[in-house]
Amino acid sequence: MADELTYSEEQNRINTAKLRTLLNDLPKFCSTYFRGIEQNTSARTRIAYAIDLKGFFNYLHDNNPVLKNTDVHDYNISLLDELQATDIEEYIDYLRLYEKDGKSITNYERSIKRKLCSIRSMYKYFHTHQLIDHxxxxxxxxxxxxxxxxxxxxxxxxxxxLDNVEEGNLATQRQREAAKKLGCRDLALLTLMLGTGIRVSECVGLDINDVDFDNSRIKVVRKGGYEAYVYFGDEVEEQLHNYLEERLHTTALTGHENALFLSSQRKRLCVRSVEKLVKKYANTVTTVKHITPHKLRSTYGTNLYQETKDIYLVADVLGHADVNTTRKHYADLVEENKRSARNAVSLREKRK
Known part of the structure; x- marks a missing residue:
């Protein structure tokens, strides 16, 4: 019998299959690009690039009379040399508002930036490898x-x-009934996310044996596929202990036996379920803020920086490959920290 795939391995398998399907809708030469960036990007990043490039080439096919009669998959790499900056700018302008399947689609700056970065990445690869001239x-x-x-x-x-999770203080009777059955799991999961800052994908990917109580840490698979240890405090440890007593007496469905967090169907909890769970409980404390799992991560990062004033530690704990990413997200806090230190160094003793 083959060994059971880990959550990360299973996700990689699914993403690889999805990317191959997307490549069928892209010019053949794009396969070279995606193979070339494989070592430095995650599967999810490559899928996002493929979706963006599919939109770009479909736009060219539908709006360029010369290309309209050729299947996108058969486009030659020479096309990239023939395109001008104005062609890409026209595509960017098109993205701001267009019709699709009878609906108006709008893209704002953040989305447009991502799509343009996908195009630039492809061009950079082919130009660097001297496969195109321009x-x-x-x-x-x-x-x-x-x-x-x-x-x-x-x-x-x-x-x-956390009090509301523990006490089952929810809006509807149905939610309160569900909390009676799953409250211990929910409290452990939310305490873990708020107490470590792990990503939601890292959280749902945890297996039971990834929890190391002897060293107060969990093993997670970070973006990029590498493993890392994240340490947790006493509050997290207490809730994980409580939940594991319950979890170890729950028989998971086949293929989900190792999963730490299970759904009510006894399957590994998925990202979407955690998003709904966070929204449900967050609405008990605020309806003004849109709280998502990532906002719990931001909450932890903010608290950690305020306590330590160490942006490098925050970057390391959150798993940011570049400290500038952390610095950008917490720029206001860094600036406030610098401002509060303006009188930390005295040049002369104050005279009485």
């Missing part, structure tokens, strides 16, 4: 994005949320 994509300006303020839960909101 790179018009680099001439197209990337839209400026206004950074939004970090949405997070305040300390009192975190405490209230």
């Amino acid at each position: 790179n018009p994509a680099i001439q197209v300006n990337i839209p400026k994005i206004r950074e939004k303020a970090i949405v997070r839960l305040e300390v009192n909101e975190v405490a209230e949320l």
Whole structure:
């Protein structure tokens, strides 16, 4: 009998199959590009690139009379040399508002930036490897994005949320009944996310044997596929212990035996279910803020930085490959920290 795939391995298998399907709708030469970036990107990133490039080439097919009679899959790489920066700019303008299946589709700056970055990445690869002579994509300006303020839960909101989970304080009778059965799991899961800052994908991917109580840590698979240890505190440990006593007496369905967090159907909890769970409990403490699993991560990152004032530690704990990513997200806090330190160094003793 073959060994059971881990959650990460299963997701990679699914994503690989999805990417291969997408490649059938792209020009053949794109396969070279995706093989070339495989070592430095995650499968999910490559899928996002493929979806963006599919939109770009479909636009060219539908709007360029010369290309209309040729199947996208049969486009030659020479097409990339023939395109001008204005062609890409026209596509960017098209993305702002267009019709599809009778519906108006709108893209704002953040979405447009991502799609343009996908095109630029493809062009950069082929130009760097001397497979094309020109790179018009680099001439197209990337839209400026206004950074939004970090949405997070305040300390009192975190405490209230966890109290509501523990006590089953929910809006409807149906939710309260479900909480009686799953409250221990929900409390452990939310305490873990709020107490470690792990990503929702990392959370649902946890197996029972990934929890190491002897060293107060869990083993997660980070973005990019590498394994890392994340340490947890006493509050997290207590709730994990409580939940595991219950979990070890639950018989999971075949293929889900190792999963730490199970659904009511005794299957591994999925990302979408956690998103719904977070929304349900977050609505008990705030209806103004749109709280998602990622906002719980932001809450932890904010609290950790406020306690340690160490942006490098925050970056390491959150699994950011580049500290500048962390610095960008927590820029306001970093600036406030610098401002509060303005009188930390005295030049002369104050005279009485």
